[in-house]
Amino acid sequence: MTQSVTQTPAQTLTPPKQWQQFVRAFMKNKGAVLGLIVLIIFIFIAFFAPWLAPHDPYELFQGKEQLPPSFVSGGESAFFLGTDDAGRDTLSRVLYGARYSLFIGLCATTLSLLIGVSLGLAAAFWPKVIGKVIMLVNDILMSYPSLLLAIIIAAILGPSMTNTIITIALVCLPPFIRLTRATAMVELQRDYVTASRVIGVGTVRMLFVTVLPNCMAPLIVQATMVFSSxxxxxxxxxxxxxxxxxxxxxxxxxxxxARQYIQSNVWLAIFPGLAIFISALAINLTGDGLRDALDPKLKEVS
Known part of the structure:
Protein backbone atom coordinates (compact mmCIF):
# COMPACT_ATOMS: atom_id res chain seq x y z
CA MET A 1 0.00 0.00 0.00
CA THR A 2 1.52 3.30 -1.09
CA GLN A 3 1.03 6.58 0.67
CA SER A 4 0.45 9.70 -1.37
CA VAL A 5 2.55 12.66 -0.32
CA THR A 6 0.76 15.99 -0.58
CA GLN A 7 2.70 19.23 -0.65
CA THR A 8 1.47 22.24 1.18
CA PRO A 9 1.28 25.58 -0.65
CA ALA A 10 4.23 26.83 1.41
CA GLN A 11 6.35 23.98 0.03
CA THR A 12 5.45 24.56 -3.60
CA LEU A 13 5.91 28.34 -3.62
CA THR A 14 9.42 29.59 -4.28
CA PRO A 15 10.53 33.03 -3.12
CA PRO A 16 10.84 35.63 -5.90
CA LYS A 17 14.29 36.28 -7.25
CA GLN A 18 16.08 39.52 -6.56
CA TRP A 19 15.46 40.97 -10.01
CA GLN A 20 11.77 40.09 -9.75
CA GLN A 21 11.55 41.95 -6.44
CA PHE A 22 13.26 44.93 -8.07
CA VAL A 23 10.84 44.97 -11.02
CA ARG A 24 7.81 44.68 -8.75
CA ALA A 25 9.02 47.49 -6.50
CA PHE A 26 9.77 49.70 -9.49
CA MET A 27 6.42 49.03 -11.16
CA LYS A 28 4.57 50.08 -8.00
CA ASN A 29 5.89 53.61 -8.51
CA LYS A 30 3.62 54.98 -11.24
CA GLY A 31 5.63 58.17 -11.60
CA ALA A 32 8.81 56.19 -12.19
CA VAL A 33 7.10 54.04 -14.82
CA LEU A 34 5.81 57.16 -16.58
CA GLY A 35 9.27 58.74 -16.42
CA LEU A 36 10.86 55.61 -17.89
CA ILE A 37 8.33 55.55 -20.74
CA VAL A 38 9.01 59.21 -21.56
CA LEU A 39 12.77 58.60 -21.38
CA ILE A 40 12.46 55.66 -23.79
CA ILE A 41 10.49 57.89 -26.15
CA PHE A 42 13.26 60.50 -26.08
CA ILE A 43 15.88 57.83 -26.75
CA PHE A 44 13.77 56.53 -29.63
CA ILE A 45 13.52 60.07 -31.03
CA ALA A 46 17.28 60.54 -30.73
CA PHE A 47 18.00 57.34 -32.66
CA PHE A 48 15.40 57.82 -35.38
CA ALA A 49 15.49 61.61 -35.74
CA PRO A 50 16.52 61.45 -39.45
CA TRP A 51 13.35 59.49 -40.24
CA LEU A 52 11.03 61.35 -37.85
CA ALA A 53 12.06 64.90 -38.74
CA PRO A 54 9.89 66.39 -41.52
CA HIS A 55 12.74 68.58 -42.82
CA ASP A 56 16.49 68.88 -42.78
CA PRO A 57 17.29 70.74 -39.53
CA TYR A 58 19.85 72.89 -41.36
CA GLU A 59 17.73 73.72 -44.42
CA LEU A 60 16.95 77.42 -44.79
CA PHE A 61 13.50 78.30 -46.10
CA GLN A 62 13.69 81.75 -47.64
CA GLY A 63 10.85 84.03 -46.61
CA LYS A 64 9.71 81.66 -43.84
CA GLU A 65 11.67 83.18 -40.95
CA GLN A 66 10.12 83.16 -37.47
CA LEU A 67 6.85 81.54 -38.45
CA PRO A 68 4.62 80.65 -35.48
CA PRO A 69 3.39 77.06 -35.01
CA SER A 70 0.80 75.78 -37.47
CA PHE A 71 -1.90 75.72 -34.80
CA VAL A 72 -1.48 79.47 -34.23
CA SER A 73 -2.73 82.22 -36.49
CA GLY A 74 -0.09 82.98 -39.11
CA GLY A 75 1.46 79.52 -39.09
CA GLU A 76 1.82 77.11 -42.00
CA SER A 77 0.94 73.43 -42.04
CA ALA A 78 4.39 72.49 -43.38
CA PHE A 79 6.02 73.74 -40.17
CA PHE A 80 4.13 72.30 -37.22
CA LEU A 81 6.21 74.11 -34.56
CA GLY A 82 7.09 77.05 -36.79
CA THR A 83 10.54 78.17 -37.88
CA ASP A 84 13.47 79.92 -36.24
CA ASP A 85 15.14 83.23 -37.07
CA ALA A 86 16.94 81.71 -40.08
CA GLY A 87 13.89 79.92 -41.51
CA ARG A 88 14.80 76.43 -40.24
CA ASP A 89 12.06 74.03 -39.13
CA THR A 90 11.76 74.11 -35.33
CA LEU A 91 10.26 70.62 -35.00
CA SER A 92 13.13 69.04 -36.92
CA ARG A 93 15.69 70.90 -34.84
CA VAL A 94 14.02 69.89 -31.56
CA LEU A 95 14.01 66.24 -32.67
CA TYR A 96 17.67 66.38 -33.68
CA GLY A 97 18.43 68.26 -30.46
CA ALA A 98 17.59 65.11 -28.50
CA ARG A 99 20.66 63.53 -30.08
CA TYR A 100 23.01 66.25 -28.90
CA SER A 101 21.55 66.76 -25.42
CA LEU A 102 21.16 63.07 -24.52
CA PHE A 103 24.57 62.22 -25.98
CA ILE A 104 26.25 65.01 -23.99
CA GLY A 105 24.43 63.99 -20.81
CA LEU A 106 25.22 60.29 -21.24
CA CYS A 107 28.90 60.79 -22.08
CA ALA A 108 29.43 63.32 -19.27
CA THR A 109 27.69 61.06 -16.74
CA THR A 110 29.67 57.99 -17.82
CA LEU A 111 32.99 59.84 -17.73
CA SER A 112 32.19 61.39 -14.37
CA LEU A 113 31.08 58.01 -12.99
CA LEU A 114 34.26 56.21 -14.07
CA ILE A 115 36.61 58.87 -12.70
CA GLY A 116 34.58 59.55 -9.57
CA VAL A 117 34.28 55.87 -8.62
CA SER A 118 38.01 55.31 -9.11
CA LEU A 119 38.94 58.34 -6.99
CA GLY A 120 36.35 57.46 -4.36
CA LEU A 121 37.65 53.91 -4.02
CA ALA A 122 41.23 55.20 -3.76
CA ALA A 123 40.18 57.70 -1.07
CA ALA A 124 38.49 54.93 0.92
CA PHE A 125 41.33 52.40 0.62
CA TRP A 126 44.18 54.87 1.33
CA PRO A 127 42.47 57.41 3.63
CA LYS A 128 45.56 58.90 5.32
CA VAL A 129 47.38 60.58 2.43
CA ILE A 130 45.67 59.99 -0.93
CA GLY A 131 42.21 60.14 0.64
CA LYS A 132 42.89 63.48 2.32
CA VAL A 133 44.18 65.03 -0.92
CA ILE A 134 41.25 63.72 -2.98
CA MET A 135 38.66 64.88 -0.46
CA LEU A 136 40.32 68.29 -0.14
CA VAL A 137 40.09 68.85 -3.89
CA ASN A 138 36.57 67.44 -3.82
CA ASP A 139 35.51 69.90 -1.11
CA ILE A 140 36.99 72.78 -3.10
CA LEU A 141 34.97 71.76 -6.17
CA MET A 142 31.80 71.42 -4.08
CA SER A 143 32.29 74.90 -2.59
CA TYR A 144 31.60 76.47 -5.98
CA PRO A 145 28.06 76.62 -7.41
CA SER A 146 27.91 74.00 -10.14
CA LEU A 147 26.72 76.36 -12.87
CA LEU A 148 29.37 78.97 -12.03
CA LEU A 149 32.07 76.31 -12.06
CA ALA A 150 30.78 74.97 -15.38
CA ILE A 151 30.87 78.44 -16.93
CA ILE A 152 34.44 79.02 -15.72
CA ILE A 153 35.70 75.69 -17.05
CA ALA A 154 33.80 76.06 -20.35
CA ALA A 155 35.21 79.56 -20.84
CA ILE A 156 38.74 78.22 -20.30
CA LEU A 157 38.37 75.20 -22.60
CA GLY A 158 36.40 76.99 -25.32
CA PRO A 159 33.03 76.29 -26.94
CA SER A 160 32.57 72.82 -28.47
CA MET A 161 30.64 69.64 -27.77
CA THR A 162 33.75 67.77 -26.56
CA ASN A 163 34.66 70.55 -24.16
CA THR A 164 31.06 70.67 -22.94
CA ILE A 165 31.23 66.96 -22.08
CA ILE A 166 34.53 67.45 -20.23
CA THR A 167 33.17 70.48 -18.40
CA ILE A 168 30.02 68.75 -17.18
CA ALA A 169 31.96 65.61 -16.23
CA LEU A 170 34.28 67.66 -14.01
CA VAL A 171 31.38 69.52 -12.42
CA CYS A 172 29.54 66.25 -11.66
CA LEU A 173 32.59 64.52 -10.12
CA PRO A 174 32.17 65.52 -6.42
CA PRO A 175 28.92 63.59 -5.71
CA PHE A 176 30.37 60.39 -7.16
CA ILE A 177 33.62 60.72 -5.20
CA ARG A 178 31.87 61.42 -1.89
CA LEU A 179 29.24 58.71 -2.31
CA THR A 180 31.74 56.06 -3.45
CA ARG A 181 34.13 56.84 -0.61
CA ALA A 182 31.38 56.72 2.03
CA THR A 183 29.93 53.47 0.72
CA ALA A 184 33.31 51.80 0.19
CA MET A 185 34.52 52.67 3.69
CA VAL A 186 31.54 50.81 5.13
CA GLU A 187 32.12 47.81 2.86
CA LEU A 188 35.84 47.66 3.70
CA GLN A 189 34.88 46.81 7.29
CA ARG A 190 32.89 43.74 6.24
CA ASP A 191 34.05 40.21 6.93
CA TYR A 192 34.21 39.27 3.25
CA VAL A 193 36.83 41.98 2.68
CA THR A 194 38.88 40.66 5.59
CA ALA A 195 38.63 37.16 4.13
CA SER A 196 39.75 38.48 0.72
CA ARG A 197 42.80 40.06 2.30
CA VAL A 198 43.66 36.84 4.12
CA ILE A 199 43.63 34.78 0.93
CA GLY A 200 45.83 37.35 -0.80
CA VAL A 201 43.47 39.08 -3.22
CA GLY A 202 45.20 41.96 -5.03
CA THR A 203 44.29 45.58 -4.38
CA VAL A 204 42.80 46.30 -7.80
CA ARG A 205 40.74 43.11 -7.76
CA MET A 206 39.57 43.78 -4.22
CA LEU A 207 38.44 47.32 -5.03
CA PHE A 208 36.79 46.78 -8.40
CA VAL A 209 35.63 43.15 -8.17
CA THR A 210 35.01 42.57 -4.47
CA VAL A 211 33.98 45.96 -3.03
CA LEU A 212 32.59 47.94 -5.97
CA PRO A 213 29.67 45.61 -6.86
CA ASN A 214 28.31 46.07 -3.33
CA CYS A 215 28.41 49.87 -3.79
CA MET A 216 26.58 49.96 -7.12
CA ALA A 217 22.99 50.40 -5.92
CA PRO A 218 23.40 53.98 -4.63
CA LEU A 219 25.77 54.80 -7.49
CA ILE A 220 23.16 53.80 -10.09
CA VAL A 221 20.63 56.11 -8.47
CA GLN A 222 23.20 58.90 -8.28
CA ALA A 223 24.04 58.39 -11.97
CA THR A 224 20.42 58.97 -12.97
CA MET A 225 20.34 62.21 -10.98
CA VAL A 226 23.63 63.33 -12.51
CA PHE A 227 22.32 62.45 -15.98
CA SER A 228 19.41 64.84 -15.40
CA SER A 229 21.73 67.53 -14.06
CA ALA A 258 15.91 82.53 -29.20
CA ARG A 259 16.96 84.84 -26.38
CA GLN A 260 16.99 87.96 -28.55
CA TYR A 261 13.57 87.14 -30.00
CA ILE A 262 11.86 86.30 -26.71
CA GLN A 263 9.47 89.27 -26.96
CA SER A 264 8.73 89.14 -30.67
CA ASN A 265 8.44 85.33 -31.01
CA VAL A 266 8.25 83.46 -27.71
CA TRP A 267 7.67 80.16 -29.52
CA LEU A 268 11.36 79.96 -30.39
CA ALA A 269 12.20 79.50 -26.71
CA ILE A 270 9.19 77.47 -25.56
CA PHE A 271 9.79 74.23 -27.45
CA PRO A 272 13.52 73.61 -26.74
CA GLY A 273 12.96 74.72 -23.16
CA LEU A 274 10.02 72.33 -22.85
CA ALA A 275 12.16 69.50 -24.25
CA ILE A 276 14.85 70.12 -21.60
CA PHE A 277 12.22 70.30 -18.85
CA ILE A 278 10.41 67.09 -19.84
CA SER A 279 13.59 65.04 -20.36
CA ALA A 280 15.09 66.15 -17.04
CA LEU A 281 11.81 65.47 -15.23
CA ALA A 282 11.52 62.00 -16.78
CA ILE A 283 15.06 61.09 -15.70
CA ASN A 284 14.43 62.36 -12.17
CA LEU A 285 11.23 60.33 -11.87
CA THR A 286 13.05 57.24 -13.11
CA GLY A 287 15.83 57.86 -10.60
CA ASP A 288 13.32 58.12 -7.76
CA GLY A 289 11.85 54.78 -8.77
CA LEU A 290 15.30 53.17 -8.90
CA ARG A 291 16.11 54.54 -5.45
CA ASP A 292 12.90 53.14 -3.97
CA ALA A 293 13.40 49.76 -5.66
CA LEU A 294 17.08 49.38 -4.77
CA ASP A 295 16.92 50.61 -1.17
CA PRO A 296 15.73 47.76 1.09
CA LYS A 297 14.65 50.23 3.76
CA LEU A 298 12.09 51.78 1.39
CA LYS A 299 10.54 48.49 0.26
CA GLU A 300 7.23 47.47 1.73
CA VAL A 301 7.40 44.44 3.98
CA SER A 302 5.00 41.90 2.56
Whole structure:
Protein backbone atom coordinates (compact mmCIF):
# COMPACT_ATOMS: atom_id res chain seq x y z
CA MET A 1 0.00 0.00 0.00
CA THR A 2 1.52 3.30 -1.09
CA GLN A 3 1.03 6.58 0.67
CA SER A 4 0.45 9.70 -1.37
CA VAL A 5 2.55 12.66 -0.32
CA THR A 6 0.76 15.99 -0.58
CA GLN A 7 2.70 19.23 -0.65
CA THR A 8 1.47 22.24 1.18
CA PRO A 9 1.28 25.58 -0.65
CA ALA A 10 4.23 26.83 1.41
CA GLN A 11 6.35 23.98 0.03
CA THR A 12 5.45 24.56 -3.60
CA LEU A 13 5.91 28.34 -3.62
CA THR A 14 9.42 29.59 -4.28
CA PRO A 15 10.53 33.03 -3.12
CA PRO A 16 10.84 35.63 -5.90
CA LYS A 17 14.29 36.28 -7.25
CA GLN A 18 16.08 39.52 -6.56
CA TRP A 19 15.46 40.97 -10.01
CA GLN A 20 11.77 40.09 -9.75
CA GLN A 21 11.55 41.95 -6.44
CA PHE A 22 13.26 44.93 -8.07
CA VAL A 23 10.84 44.97 -11.02
CA ARG A 24 7.81 44.68 -8.75
CA ALA A 25 9.02 47.49 -6.50
CA PHE A 26 9.77 49.70 -9.49
CA MET A 27 6.42 49.03 -11.16
CA LYS A 28 4.57 50.08 -8.00
CA ASN A 29 5.89 53.61 -8.51
CA LYS A 30 3.62 54.98 -11.24
CA GLY A 31 5.63 58.17 -11.60
CA ALA A 32 8.81 56.19 -12.19
CA VAL A 33 7.10 54.04 -14.82
CA LEU A 34 5.81 57.16 -16.58
CA GLY A 35 9.27 58.74 -16.42
CA LEU A 36 10.86 55.61 -17.89
CA ILE A 37 8.33 55.55 -20.74
CA VAL A 38 9.01 59.21 -21.56
CA LEU A 39 12.77 58.60 -21.38
CA ILE A 40 12.46 55.66 -23.79
CA ILE A 41 10.49 57.89 -26.15
CA PHE A 42 13.26 60.50 -26.08
CA ILE A 43 15.88 57.83 -26.75
CA PHE A 44 13.77 56.53 -29.63
CA ILE A 45 13.52 60.07 -31.03
CA ALA A 46 17.28 60.54 -30.73
CA PHE A 47 18.00 57.34 -32.66
CA PHE A 48 15.40 57.82 -35.38
CA ALA A 49 15.49 61.61 -35.74
CA PRO A 50 16.52 61.45 -39.45
CA TRP A 51 13.35 59.49 -40.24
CA LEU A 52 11.03 61.35 -37.85
CA ALA A 53 12.06 64.90 -38.74
CA PRO A 54 9.89 66.39 -41.52
CA HIS A 55 12.74 68.58 -42.82
CA ASP A 56 16.49 68.88 -42.78
CA PRO A 57 17.29 70.74 -39.53
CA TYR A 58 19.85 72.89 -41.36
CA GLU A 59 17.73 73.72 -44.42
CA LEU A 60 16.95 77.42 -44.79
CA PHE A 61 13.50 78.30 -46.10
CA GLN A 62 13.69 81.75 -47.64
CA GLY A 63 10.85 84.03 -46.61
CA LYS A 64 9.71 81.66 -43.84
CA GLU A 65 11.67 83.18 -40.95
CA GLN A 66 10.12 83.16 -37.47
CA LEU A 67 6.85 81.54 -38.45
CA PRO A 68 4.62 80.65 -35.48
CA PRO A 69 3.39 77.06 -35.01
CA SER A 70 0.80 75.78 -37.47
CA PHE A 71 -1.90 75.72 -34.80
CA VAL A 72 -1.48 79.47 -34.23
CA SER A 73 -2.73 82.22 -36.49
CA GLY A 74 -0.09 82.98 -39.11
CA GLY A 75 1.46 79.52 -39.09
CA GLU A 76 1.82 77.11 -42.00
CA SER A 77 0.94 73.43 -42.04
CA ALA A 78 4.39 72.49 -43.38
CA PHE A 79 6.02 73.74 -40.17
CA PHE A 80 4.13 72.30 -37.22
CA LEU A 81 6.21 74.11 -34.56
CA GLY A 82 7.09 77.05 -36.79
CA THR A 83 10.54 78.17 -37.88
CA ASP A 84 13.47 79.92 -36.24
CA ASP A 85 15.14 83.23 -37.07
CA ALA A 86 16.94 81.71 -40.08
CA GLY A 87 13.89 79.92 -41.51
CA ARG A 88 14.80 76.43 -40.24
CA ASP A 89 12.06 74.03 -39.13
CA THR A 90 11.76 74.11 -35.33
CA LEU A 91 10.26 70.62 -35.00
CA SER A 92 13.13 69.04 -36.92
CA ARG A 93 15.69 70.90 -34.84
CA VAL A 94 14.02 69.89 -31.56
CA LEU A 95 14.01 66.24 -32.67
CA TYR A 96 17.67 66.38 -33.68
CA GLY A 97 18.43 68.26 -30.46
CA ALA A 98 17.59 65.11 -28.50
CA ARG A 99 20.66 63.53 -30.08
CA TYR A 100 23.01 66.25 -28.90
CA SER A 101 21.55 66.76 -25.42
CA LEU A 102 21.16 63.07 -24.52
CA PHE A 103 24.57 62.22 -25.98
CA ILE A 104 26.25 65.01 -23.99
CA GLY A 105 24.43 63.99 -20.81
CA LEU A 106 25.22 60.29 -21.24
CA CYS A 107 28.90 60.79 -22.08
CA ALA A 108 29.43 63.32 -19.27
CA THR A 109 27.69 61.06 -16.74
CA THR A 110 29.67 57.99 -17.82
CA LEU A 111 32.99 59.84 -17.73
CA SER A 112 32.19 61.39 -14.37
CA LEU A 113 31.08 58.01 -12.99
CA LEU A 114 34.26 56.21 -14.07
CA ILE A 115 36.61 58.87 -12.70
CA GLY A 116 34.58 59.55 -9.57
CA VAL A 117 34.28 55.87 -8.62
CA SER A 118 38.01 55.31 -9.11
CA LEU A 119 38.94 58.34 -6.99
CA GLY A 120 36.35 57.46 -4.36
CA LEU A 121 37.65 53.91 -4.02
CA ALA A 122 41.23 55.20 -3.76
CA ALA A 123 40.18 57.70 -1.07
CA ALA A 124 38.49 54.93 0.92
CA PHE A 125 41.33 52.40 0.62
CA TRP A 126 44.18 54.87 1.33
CA PRO A 127 42.47 57.41 3.63
CA LYS A 128 45.56 58.90 5.32
CA VAL A 129 47.38 60.58 2.43
CA ILE A 130 45.67 59.99 -0.93
CA GLY A 131 42.21 60.14 0.64
CA LYS A 132 42.89 63.48 2.32
CA VAL A 133 44.18 65.03 -0.92
CA ILE A 134 41.25 63.72 -2.98
CA MET A 135 38.66 64.88 -0.46
CA LEU A 136 40.32 68.29 -0.14
CA VAL A 137 40.09 68.85 -3.89
CA ASN A 138 36.57 67.44 -3.82
CA ASP A 139 35.51 69.90 -1.11
CA ILE A 140 36.99 72.78 -3.10
CA LEU A 141 34.97 71.76 -6.17
CA MET A 142 31.80 71.42 -4.08
CA SER A 143 32.29 74.90 -2.59
CA TYR A 144 31.60 76.47 -5.98
CA PRO A 145 28.06 76.62 -7.41
CA SER A 146 27.91 74.00 -10.14
CA LEU A 147 26.72 76.36 -12.87
CA LEU A 148 29.37 78.97 -12.03
CA LEU A 149 32.07 76.31 -12.06
CA ALA A 150 30.78 74.97 -15.38
CA ILE A 151 30.87 78.44 -16.93
CA ILE A 152 34.44 79.02 -15.72
CA ILE A 153 35.70 75.69 -17.05
CA ALA A 154 33.80 76.06 -20.35
CA ALA A 155 35.21 79.56 -20.84
CA ILE A 156 38.74 78.22 -20.30
CA LEU A 157 38.37 75.20 -22.60
CA GLY A 158 36.40 76.99 -25.32
CA PRO A 159 33.03 76.29 -26.94
CA SER A 160 32.57 72.82 -28.47
CA MET A 161 30.64 69.64 -27.77
CA THR A 162 33.75 67.77 -26.56
CA ASN A 163 34.66 70.55 -24.16
CA THR A 164 31.06 70.67 -22.94
CA ILE A 165 31.23 66.96 -22.08
CA ILE A 166 34.53 67.45 -20.23
CA THR A 167 33.17 70.48 -18.40
CA ILE A 168 30.02 68.75 -17.18
CA ALA A 169 31.96 65.61 -16.23
CA LEU A 170 34.28 67.66 -14.01
CA VAL A 171 31.38 69.52 -12.42
CA CYS A 172 29.54 66.25 -11.66
CA LEU A 173 32.59 64.52 -10.12
CA PRO A 174 32.17 65.52 -6.42
CA PRO A 175 28.92 63.59 -5.71
CA PHE A 176 30.37 60.39 -7.16
CA ILE A 177 33.62 60.72 -5.20
CA ARG A 178 31.87 61.42 -1.89
CA LEU A 179 29.24 58.71 -2.31
CA THR A 180 31.74 56.06 -3.45
CA ARG A 181 34.13 56.84 -0.61
CA ALA A 182 31.38 56.72 2.03
CA THR A 183 29.93 53.47 0.72
CA ALA A 184 33.31 51.80 0.19
CA MET A 185 34.52 52.67 3.69
CA VAL A 186 31.54 50.81 5.13
CA GLU A 187 32.12 47.81 2.86
CA LEU A 188 35.84 47.66 3.70
CA GLN A 189 34.88 46.81 7.29
CA ARG A 190 32.89 43.74 6.24
CA ASP A 191 34.05 40.21 6.93
CA TYR A 192 34.21 39.27 3.25
CA VAL A 193 36.83 41.98 2.68
CA THR A 194 38.88 40.66 5.59
CA ALA A 195 38.63 37.16 4.13
CA SER A 196 39.75 38.48 0.72
CA ARG A 197 42.80 40.06 2.30
CA VAL A 198 43.66 36.84 4.12
CA ILE A 199 43.63 34.78 0.93
CA GLY A 200 45.83 37.35 -0.80
CA VAL A 201 43.47 39.08 -3.22
CA GLY A 202 45.20 41.96 -5.03
CA THR A 203 44.29 45.58 -4.38
CA VAL A 204 42.80 46.30 -7.80
CA ARG A 205 40.74 43.11 -7.76
CA MET A 206 39.57 43.78 -4.22
CA LEU A 207 38.44 47.32 -5.03
CA PHE A 208 36.79 46.78 -8.40
CA VAL A 209 35.63 43.15 -8.17
CA THR A 210 35.01 42.57 -4.47
CA VAL A 211 33.98 45.96 -3.03
CA LEU A 212 32.59 47.94 -5.97
CA PRO A 213 29.67 45.61 -6.86
CA ASN A 214 28.31 46.07 -3.33
CA CYS A 215 28.41 49.87 -3.79
CA MET A 216 26.58 49.96 -7.12
CA ALA A 217 22.99 50.40 -5.92
CA PRO A 218 23.40 53.98 -4.63
CA LEU A 219 25.77 54.80 -7.49
CA ILE A 220 23.16 53.80 -10.09
CA VAL A 221 20.63 56.11 -8.47
CA GLN A 222 23.20 58.90 -8.28
CA ALA A 223 24.04 58.39 -11.97
CA THR A 224 20.42 58.97 -12.97
CA MET A 225 20.34 62.21 -10.98
CA VAL A 226 23.63 63.33 -12.51
CA PHE A 227 22.32 62.45 -15.98
CA SER A 228 19.41 64.84 -15.40
CA SER A 229 21.73 67.53 -14.06
CA UNK A 230 24.07 67.06 -17.02
CA UNK A 231 21.26 67.79 -19.49
CA UNK A 232 20.34 70.92 -17.55
CA UNK A 233 23.98 72.01 -17.33
CA UNK A 234 24.46 71.43 -21.07
CA UNK A 235 21.37 73.53 -21.77
CA UNK A 236 22.62 76.33 -19.52
CA UNK A 237 26.11 76.31 -21.04
CA UNK A 238 24.65 76.26 -24.55
CA UNK A 239 22.28 79.09 -23.67
CA UNK A 240 25.20 81.24 -22.53
CA UNK A 241 27.14 80.49 -25.72
CA UNK A 242 29.88 78.31 -24.20
CA UNK A 243 28.55 74.94 -25.39
CA UNK A 244 27.56 73.51 -28.76
CA UNK A 245 27.62 76.30 -31.32
CA UNK A 246 24.93 77.19 -33.86
CA UNK A 247 23.81 76.04 -36.35
CA UNK A 248 24.01 72.65 -34.55
CA UNK A 249 20.57 71.71 -33.24
CA UNK A 250 21.23 71.49 -29.51
CA UNK A 251 18.48 72.54 -27.12
CA UNK A 252 20.63 74.95 -25.12
CA UNK A 253 22.04 76.58 -28.24
CA UNK A 254 18.51 76.93 -29.60
CA UNK A 255 17.51 78.72 -26.41
CA UNK A 256 20.53 80.99 -26.73
CA UNK A 257 19.52 81.92 -30.26
CA ALA A 258 15.91 82.53 -29.20
CA ARG A 259 16.96 84.84 -26.38
CA GLN A 260 16.99 87.96 -28.55
CA TYR A 261 13.57 87.14 -30.00
CA ILE A 262 11.86 86.30 -26.71
CA GLN A 263 9.47 89.27 -26.96
CA SER A 264 8.73 89.14 -30.67
CA ASN A 265 8.44 85.33 -31.01
CA VAL A 266 8.25 83.46 -27.71
CA TRP A 267 7.67 80.16 -29.52
CA LEU A 268 11.36 79.96 -30.39
CA ALA A 269 12.20 79.50 -26.71
CA ILE A 270 9.19 77.47 -25.56
CA PHE A 271 9.79 74.23 -27.45
CA PRO A 272 13.52 73.61 -26.74
CA GLY A 273 12.96 74.72 -23.16
CA LEU A 274 10.02 72.33 -22.85
CA ALA A 275 12.16 69.50 -24.25
CA ILE A 276 14.85 70.12 -21.60
CA PHE A 277 12.22 70.30 -18.85
CA ILE A 278 10.41 67.09 -19.84
CA SER A 279 13.59 65.04 -20.36
CA ALA A 280 15.09 66.15 -17.04
CA LEU A 281 11.81 65.47 -15.23
CA ALA A 282 11.52 62.00 -16.78
CA ILE A 283 15.06 61.09 -15.70
CA ASN A 284 14.43 62.36 -12.17
CA LEU A 285 11.23 60.33 -11.87
CA THR A 286 13.05 57.24 -13.11
CA GLY A 287 15.83 57.86 -10.60
CA ASP A 288 13.32 58.12 -7.76
CA GLY A 289 11.85 54.78 -8.77
CA LEU A 290 15.30 53.17 -8.90
CA ARG A 291 16.11 54.54 -5.45
CA ASP A 292 12.90 53.14 -3.97
CA ALA A 293 13.40 49.76 -5.66
CA LEU A 294 17.08 49.38 -4.77
CA ASP A 295 16.92 50.61 -1.17
CA PRO A 296 15.73 47.76 1.09
CA LYS A 297 14.65 50.23 3.76
CA LEU A 298 12.09 51.78 1.39
CA LYS A 299 10.54 48.49 0.26
CA GLU A 300 7.23 47.47 1.73
CA VAL A 301 7.40 44.44 3.98
CA SER A 302 5.00 41.90 2.56
Missing amino acids: AILEAGAIGFLGFGVQPPDAEWGAMLGT
